[in-house]
Amino acid sequence: MLERFLEVFSNSKVVAVCGAGLSTASGIPDYRGENGVWVKDPRALAGAHIKNYLADVEIRKNAWRDRLSSPYRGARPNIAHYALDVLVQQGLLDLIVTQNVDGLQRMAGTASKKIVEIHGNINSSLCLSCGHTEPMENTLIRVEEGEEDPRCLIEVDGSICGGVIKSTAISFGQKIDPELIRNVQYSLERCDLILVLGSSLTVNPVASIVVKWVRMGKELGIVNLQPTRYDHLAQYLFHEDVGEILCLLADTLVEF
Ligand code: OAD
Ligand code: ZN
Numbered sequence: 001m002l003e004r005f006l007e008v009f010s011n012s013k014v015v016a017v018c019g020a021g022l023s024t025a026s027g028i029p030d031y032r033g034e035n036g037v038w039v040k041d042p043r044a045l046a047g048a049h050i051k052n053y054l055a056d057v058e059i060r061k062n063a064w065r066d067r068l069s070s071p072y073r074g075a076r077p078n079i080a081h082y083a084l085d086v087l088v089q090q091g092l093l094d095l096i097v098t099q100n101v102d103g104l105q106r107m108a109g110t111a112s113k114k115i116v117e118i119h120g121n122i123n124s125s126l127c128l129s130c131g132h133t134e135p136m137e138n139t140l141i142r143v144e145e146g147e148e149d150p151r152c153l154i155e156v157d158g159s160i161c162g163g164v165i166k167s168t169a170i171s172f173g174q175k176i177d178p179e180l181i182r183n184v185q186y187s188l189e190r191c192d193l194i195l196v197l198g199s200s201l202t203v204n205p206v207a208s209i210v211v212k213w214v215r216m217g218k219e220l221g222i223v224n225l226q227p228t229r230y231d232h233l234a235q236y237l238f239h240e241d242v243g244e245i246l247c248l249l250a251d252t253l254v255e256f
Pocket of ligand 1: 018019020021022024025030031032033034036099100101119169170171172197198199200201202203223224225226240241242243
């Protein structure tokens with residue numbers, strides 16, 4: 001299967017669809033894998049809903065406290081991100097659609113127009129009242145200095161906004177920018193092969209969009225350490241580490 005996969009990959013328009021498994025080697029745990037954060041602590045899932053975040057100051061305080069010592073802070077891209085970037089640079093990959101909010105694919109150097117961060121990212125913080133954004137580190141410094149639930153300091157109509165602040169990552173219950181979804185649909189419509197890397201394919205819209213295009217005839221490759229619910233739809237299935245498969249692709253197909 002591997003040889004056939006390499007051949008098809010090099011002769012197809014390919015879109016990569018990435019999930020948390022891409023960043024586990026950077027020290028960021030996934031959500032639903034063997035050591036997933038929601039497998040170990042299902043309560044964390046409640047804080048991931050925007051309604052709870054807005055309504056409950058304790059959930060916000062917890063979120064900010066966790067963020068200070070979070071593995072996201074200071075994380076670096078790993079070999080899988082760099083291999084993906086090489087494949088993009090060589091024209092072997094059309095687009096990287098990532099559900100990850102860690103910003104590591106961009107940090108690996110991938111050009112903005114070749115990547116869609118469909119769930120946003122945690123590199124900035126956003127005021128949910130006035131829409132002001134600023135670098136996440138600025139907000140984290142305020143938390144480090146003792147503000148447990150930092151609020152927006154922007155002056156609006158002569159008074160301080162005071163709105164609740166959150167990262168620019170999408171929470172459950174928040175709307176994804178329709179422009180991002182259009183971008184993804186546009187690329188998937190034009191590709192031949194969808195390569196799902198380190199995602200359990202349980203979260204919409206990505207899961208449903210991928211399945212829609214596969215049912216419409218696109219080929220599907222899946223790389224995941226564990227089985228996923230759509231393994232039966234895949235022509236190319238590797239229960240392997242994403243870094244290994246991506247390095248194999250880059251080593252075999254890229255002329256340095
Ligand atoms: P999941 O945690 O659901 O799935 C990650 C998958 O990666 C699991 O199936 C693991 O088996 C697999 N995996 C882990 N390490 C791997 C490795 N080194 N090589 C290969 N596979 C590996 O994460 P996602 O599918 O990305 O949303 O989850 C989708 C969304 O759910 C996330 O973007 C997040 C969450 O709600 C938001 O943050 C909005
Ligand atoms: Zn504000």
